[in-house]
């Protein structure tokens with residue numbers, strides 16, 4: 001058995017299906033979201049960018065090059081242009097015809113069956129004007145406030161969410177913290193302290209930097225932590241034993257619950 005089983009009476013931890021469930025279908029497609037929904041994961045995680053005409057679309061990179069049969073920046077393509085691209089064929093011809101979904105489509109697919117962890121990205125060169133407000137608006141329109149959580153690496157994005165008149169859990173993504181240093185390393189190799197994230201409910205750490213001591217220190221500062229991204233079930237078990245509140249994985253089907 002390659003997987004693990006979480007015990008019924010154990011501390012309740014969160015399993016987060018990464019990029020839909022990228023181990024089971026092309027990342028960030030409706031096919032991946034549907035696969036994720038079939039597992040026992042608690043959350044589906046997706047990444048969002050903004051099209052040229054201001055639509056919130058679900059894709060990881062700021063360009064379409066890696067995951068689709070097209071080229072160019074998401075910010076330079078309209079939704080109609082993005083929708084012409086094949087987001088499945090590069091992984092497996094069995095998924096040919098998969099499209100880049102909109103956030104609205106994913107919200108309608110998830111529909112509260114699980115929680116949805118939405119990661120707000122920035123463009124290749126700059127932030128997307130209004131991405132935070134549009135994401136919030138879509139959550140409102142879909143009455144999804146109770147089952148959505150927002151996360152980002154980027155402070156200007158988090159600050160805009162915190163300034164909006166909207167109550168939703170937010171999580172700050174970091175790479176990690178070098179042991180013995182009082183500061184963490186940011187995604188863009190900036191260094192900082194945790195004080196400015198008092199409005200965040202969690203600080204999400206790269207798996208290489210997860211340790212019992214670091215997780216305990218985050219808990220003592222009032223933060224939960226979801227560790228990204230681990231696919232080996234034995235290591236996932238270890239992260240939960242260290243005290244992780246959740247683990248993001250491309251293979252949520254390997255984690256069962258008693």
Ligand code: G3P
Nearest residue numbers: 045047119173228229248
């Ligand atoms: O969700 C956390 C993790 O997804 C951040 O890394 O690059 O997979 O979006 P990335």
Ligand code: CA
Nearest residue numbers: 045046047119
């Ligand atoms: Ca992500």
